[in-house]
Amino acid sequence: MSEPVLYIVATPIGNLADLSERAREVLDSVDYIAAEDTRHSGRLLAHFNIKGQMISVHDHNERQRCEHIINLLGSGHSIALVSDAGTPLISDPGYHLVRAVREAGYRVSPVPGCCAFIAALSASGLPSDRFQFIGFLPSKSGARLQALEALAGNSETLVFYESTHRIVDSLGAMSQAFGADRYAVVARELTKTFETIHGDRLSALVEWVQADSNQQRGEFVVLVQGAAPDPRTDSIDxxxxxxxxxxxxxxxxxxxxxxxxxxxxxxxxxxxxxxxx
CATH class of the missing domain: 1.10.10 (Arc Repressor Mutant, subunit A)
Structure with missing residues (x-):
């Protein structure tokens, strides 16, 4: 590589075959790989026989790592940033690093690939011309409900990430904030063995997830249909x-x-x- 670059490399969200050829070439060519979890990413690199030197960059040390990585770039090294899965910075660390590297005058180059919420949106059957990506909701129930109520009138498709231990509570809060009859889709374990994409009214989704403990496991994308347009303004651009x-x-x-x-x-x-x- 002829110049120092920070590459933002998307990695598979489940199926390892989804790693692009370009991503593999970049990971195999850079001097360092900055990873959210070096053990997790180490397994991916080992699978593809990639032996780059790894640097840990996560939520708790990202700001401190910026100076070190900029110094490496200043020494002529190229670096790839990866998250545990999917596209870095999308509900993952990396924003402070990317900003600092750009401000230092070095090139930041994306190597696109998997992104869980884009994959879920493409298969959900919900409108995708206008959508709002929210990511993870607050962990406390009161703050979560308040955040959802603020979104209740939005007409675009709403996209959330959720974790195993909060999926039931979050679906219940969505049913309360958006109404029991609002249509939504739960996409679970995308590209993995037990991939599930299931749509129904929010109240029915709550019952469906509660009735099957298997549907409470894994990583979730929840997509909620936007509010019906106001008939007084639906024809106004x-x-x-x-x-x-x-x-x-x-x-x-x-x-x-x-x-x-x-x-x-x-x-x-x-x-x-x-x-x-």
Whole structure:
């Protein structure tokens, strides 16, 4: 490799055959591999006979490791950052390191591949043109419910990560915050032997998971259908609404609606009614 680079390398989330050829070449060519858990990633590297020197970079030491890794880059070394599974930085450590490396003037290059929530979204049957990735919810029940209630009106598909010991409680909180009839999909152990992708009303999903202890094990992606659109605004383009609200800060409603209609092509009366409502 002709220049020092920090590579952000996606690794399999279960099936080792999902490691891309480019990812394998990069991992085999860099001088150091920065891993969230060196023992876990060591098994992956051993499987592919990759013998790079490993550095531990996790939640508790990431900020301290930044200077060391930047010094290695300054000495001409290239480094690959990997997480335990999937794409680094997606609900995993790495943000502080990537920012520090970029600010130090070194190139950061992504080596794309597996990402659990993208894999789940692609197979869920839920709308994927607009979605919001939330990641892990707060561990305490009160904070978790509060976070979910704040999302209840969002119209885009909502995507969460969840762990074995909280999946039942989290589904119950979602049913409470979003309504028992809101449709959702639980994707469990993706690409692994016991992969499960199951969709139903939230209340039914709670019962389904509670009734089968096997469905409470593993790593989870939970995808929740967005709230039904408000019939008063469902035909108004979001960009038109954004422009309208900006104009409304400086103009009376009728004038703001007229100017927004001229800019966007939306009907003036509907824009005006939106402001009034």
């Amino acid at each position: 979001p960009e038109a609404e954004r422009i309208l609200r900006i104009l409304a800060k400086e103009m009376p409603p009728k004038k703001a609606a007229g100017v927004a209609a001229e800019i966007t092509g939306e009907k003036k009366n509907r824009l005006y009614q939106l402001l009034i409502d």
